[in-house]
Amino acid sequence: MGGRVFLDYVDPWINWDWLSSHVALLTTSLLAHLQLTVIAVAIGLAISLPVGVVAQRERFLRGPVLTLFGIFYTIPSIALFALLIPYTGLSTLTAEIGLVGYAVLILTRNVIVGLDAVPRDVIDAADGMGYRPFARLIWVELPLALPTIFAGIRIATVTTIGLITITAVIGQDSLGQLILTGLTDNFHTPLVVGTVLSVVLAFVADLSLALSQRLAVPWARAA
């Protein structure tokens, strides 16, 4: 370290002056992070519900679907982003393809497990009451699978919030960008604040999902 000019300067973990003058940056980073999360989980859910239902019904699809998703899930996100860059560039699309993909695996698995757990008796009773297969799915099976699906949404959301920090490496704005800035500038404050906000966001998101789960499925305690 040849050129240390400020020998007596010790970088504090939080520089409150920097913090108070960068509130706007923190807010936009937090909102960008939230936006990336909501898009990924929402699209992920829209894909996993039909895929999970079909894979649960058609036994010959279940193995291949879960195996294929499992392989995809094993691929590190940074590697996936890097593989996509020549085609989709350093873009939000690149980030979201990866994030949606990982969310789909978590959610599809929980849709399948949730539907599997619907008791045979309940299905027989619904059939006896004259439910057609689609109505039975919508009004009987999915509501009973909802606690497990909700558990999946919570895991997918918290996972996504963590993974988004990595999208900073491919130039996406998020709390991860604060962490990366802190790292490259050797400046503690954005690094610490980005980390803390990301963890807080994950906990708040998990808590609000747990609460909405309680409202949506009051008959079942959190899975």
Added chain:
Amino acid sequence: MSILMRVVEWFTNPAHWTGPDGIPIRLLQHVLLSAESVLIGALIALPIGIVLGHYGRFGTAAMNISNVGRAIPSFALLALSFQIFGLGDAPIIISLTALAIPPMVTNSYVAMREVDPDIKEAARGMGYRELAQVLRVELPLAVPLVMGGIRTSAVQVVATATLAALIAGGGFGRYIIDGLAQFDYTKLVAGAILVALLALATEAGLAGVERLLIPRGLRLLSSPATKRVTFKAA
């Protein structure tokens, strides 16, 4: 020339297979960093999870440690570790070890809880002492889920070790981070392929180890794959 052709050419170039930035050295760095972290993590996590699971104590904590682990970004862990401990392998291994612990604690806890109480009862009836019962009855039955936790941790550690290149670490991450910095998409994609293959090989290799460790009688049962904790950190 298409990117794929250039990547194939990159791999066939002998210059990329020798020297300090060659594939063998980078592979060795990546594997060593990951293996050390998973090993230290396992030495800490498995006894905790196994003991808690055997006695059925602190179950909420054992389950929640994975939720906490999920909420702390692995990238932040790496960056903070670098700021606290400075350059070198130590800060990388410390953060990767911290990352490896939660899935192994939760999975080994669940694994021990899942052992059929009737079997424990039978073991006691046969005169097994507690330690022998844990080592010779419960643990063999818990192998699939314990190994599931080790696999999850190992894959996540291999994935996160890639990011160590951001704090001047070695490993395959160098190709990705340097490729990005130099706008060298060939190197970037080659690095991504290597990282992805290493992660898949880790998962498959440990699945093989698991198959060897599972008692013969248990292999006939379907594996409780869905009980494995969902954990993706990088």
